[in-house]
Amino acid sequence: MTENERAARTLKHVLQKPGNGSCADCGADNPECGSCSLGVFICLGCSGVHRSIPDLGKVKSLRLSHWEDSEVQFMSERGNDAMNAVYEAALPVYYYKPTHRDFNLADRPALQSQKITQICLTKTNLCSRDGMLMKRGRDNGQFLNRRFILSLRDGTLKYYTKLDAKVPKAVIKVDTINACFQPDKIGNPNGLQITYLRDNITRNIFIYHDSSREIVEWFNCIRAAQLHYLKVAFPGATDAELKPKLPRSFLKEGYMEKTGPRQTEGFKKRWFTLDHRRLMYFRDPLDAFAKGEVFLGHRDHGYHVTIGLPAGTHYSGTWQYGITIETPDRSFLFTCETDTEQKDWMSHFNAVMNTRMSPQEYTEKILKHEHEGD
Ligand SMILES: [Zn+2]
Incomplete structure (x- = not known):
């Protein structure tokens, strides 16, 4: 048996370990690649993102690349569960980790900028946000550019039909919001549905942004603002108790x-x-x-x-x-x-x-x- 055959056989064994059977980033089954920089197994879509980040770039194909014994040893000592525990330990509790189910397959590489996001996130202030999003018109179903402002101080998400408008078209209380990714329903890979209560009646708005990174950041900002309000409303509750109340997918x-x-x-x-x-x-x-x-x-x-x-x-x-x-x-x-x-x-x-x-x-x-x- 050559060294390479031995390495390939050991690698197969390492892949059987719990956590290594799905992509460390997006959760897709049967990852095709391994990062020799981080010691995690990832899918082809996510591997593109790793390759694009300096310092994380050493990505190999499980099937096609030549693996050294030392590299297989490195993968064996680390692996998805152990490494995600390290890299995700610093993530704020509101941070939602997007999965391969949230977005269309074609857009996944762009979305997986989350590895970079994870690293930058703790330094960034995600509290308030002001920007343009495409919003579906209630009557004609047309998507139009609207200005949205998320204010942590007011605990509201507002949107305006005109850029210079003084009066918002709607003021949504952040603590009544649920939000979830709905690419198929909305017909856009970055489609987000926002559900909230007004006068005790459920209302939906449907939005998207051309950049998947933007839409994930809006989503996480809403979660951040909501967590802030939940902590005020339930001072004794732990993060683990509050987390399920944050925006979640419909059952x-x-x-x-x-x-x-x-x-x-x-x-x-x-x-x-x-x-x-x-x-x-x-x-x-x-x-x-x-x-x-x-x-x-x-x-x-x-x-x-x-x-x-x-x-x-x-x-x-x-x-x-x-x-x-x-x-x-x-x-x-x-x-x-x-x-x-x-x-x-x-x-x-x-x-x-x-x-x-x-x-x-x-x-x-x-x-x-x-x-x-x-
Ligand atoms: Zn992946």
């Missing part, structure tokens, strides 16, 4: 049919979004306002979900896989297109209803009456 989105409160109305197809305990529905995935919203509490407080529709339901829809949700006030009837969708929604509803409610969630439940459009 599930998709179409179902629903009937109205009297359950004699026809079933209508609606777009549903499950954001932890809030099940919202929209006529169209890109609607600005939710047509309605259902709060999902713990089963001990009268919340239940069952498969199928109650016997005798006057069913007028086209989909046959029913789901019934009971709340203390009433029941909601839904139908899914396939049994796979039905099972998937069921497992999410069950997971939420099996999770104990926090004291804040009780308050939220009282504040947030269920509302229903159609």
